[in-house]
Amino acid sequence: EVQLLESGGDLVQPGGSLRLSCAASGFTFSNYAMAWVRQAPGKGLEWVSSIASGGSTSYADSVKGRFTISRDNSKSTVSVQMNSLRAEDTAVYYCARYYCDSRSCYRSYDYWGQGALVTVSS
Amino acid sequence: DIQMTQSPSSLSASVGDRVTITCRASQSISNSLNWYQQKPGKAPNLLIFAASNLQSGVPSRFSGSGSGTDFTLTINSLHPEDFATYFCQQSYSSLVTFGPGTKVDIK
Numbered sequence: 374e375v376q377l378l379e380s381g382g383d384l385v386q387p388g389g390s391l392r393l394s395c396a397a398s399g400f401t402f403s404n405y406a407m408a409w410v411r412q413a414p415g416k417g418l419e420w421v422s423s424i425a426s427g428g429s430t431s432y433a434d435s436v437k438g439r440f441t442i443s444r445d446n447s448k449s450t451v452s453v454q455m456n457s458l459r460a461e462d463t464a465v466y467y468c469a470r471y472y473c474d475s476r477s478c479y480r481s482y483d484y485w486g487q488g489a490l491v492t493v494s495s
Numbered sequence: 496d497i498q499m500t501q502s503p504s505s506l507s508a509s510v511g512d513r514v515t516i517t518c519r520a521s522q523s524i525s526n527s528l529n530w531y532q533q534k535p536g537k538a539p540n541l542l543i544f545a546a547s548n549l550q551s552g553v554p555s556r557f558s559g560s561g562s563g564t565d566f567t568l569t570i571n572s573l574h575p576e577d578f579a580t581y582f583c584q585q586s587y588s589s590l591v592t593f594g595p596g597t598k599v600d601i602k
Contacts, residue, residue, distance in 0.1 A: 408591075410539075418531075418539065418582055420591040431589050434496070467538055472550075479545055480586035481529035485538035 375399040375484045377468045382489030385458055393489050394452045395468030402449035406471040408482060409442065409453050411464035411491075421466070422453060436462075458493045465490050497521055497585050499594035507602040514570040516597045518583035521564075527587035528566045530559055533596075534579045542581075543568065573599075 381393040395407070409421040422432045422442040430442050441454045451468060466489050469482035498521035508514050518528065526546035531539035541550045543559035546566060556571045570577055578601055583594040 417596045418533075418584070418593040420584075420593065423589070423591070433590065469538075472541060472544060479529070480527070480589075480591060481541055481544045481584065482531075482539070483541050483550065485540075488538060 375470070377470065377484055377486035379466065379468050379486040379489035382466065382491050384492045384494065386495050387459060387493055389458050389493070390454070390456045391458065391491060392452060392454050393466055393468075393491070394450055395486055397449045397451070397468075397470070400470070402444075403446040405473065406478065406480075407444065407451040408469045408471065409451075410467045410469055410482070410485075411462075412467070412488075413461075413464045416464075419464075423471075424451060455491070458491075460493050463491060463493045496590050497524060497588050497592050499583055499585055499592050501581075501583060501594040501597050503597060504595065505598040505600065507600055508573050509602045510573055510575055512573045514573055514577075514599060516568045516581055516583075516599075518561075518566045518568070518594050519564055520566075520585055520587075523563045524585045524587035526562045527585055528559070528561065529584045529586055530557075530568045531582045531584065532577075532579045533582065539582065570599075 376398045378396045406425045408423040424442045439457045444451045468486040470484040472481045472483035528546045530543040533539040547559045580596045580598045
């Protein structure tokens, strides 16, 4: 059974830093691209960052230069280091797996974690 | 960035109704469009990928269509468990973007 379990959510002051991690199980982690998607309270979904199976990364403009995504295939984990946090970064952060079938990968997300709440407030 | 819009933003429907939600992209995205269902306090659930492909395990009353800039999610014969918020997502660009969502509630 595929499982994604986020950890690290917390209350942090503006300008502070936080690291979220996502532990994956039930699939060959190294074969899949992974992503972080966030949802501010009562709002829609916002893609944050992705990391390919080979390690190439991409970021939303709203977090570029402040967030860094990484992966450790030996531990089946994906993490995001969040620096210079702002009030507008307050959200539930989901870890998600890219969907692939026998033909292709579709940059859609077939498995999601339960979410980690990040609150940026003084 | 590719902007996504959805209409309506909300709708009220009854069990058994046929529901149609529209998603529009700010530029052509071919068939790189996905649909998700989200219930309160839960993570999103992938329903449709590549515009019209039903994800494994998703009931056949859900269907998707469209290409280019205009897409549709249809739910035939709404079930009680279908009351939720639905999001479209473009995967044409590496900078993924989601639509603002359509909330389907009980009439």
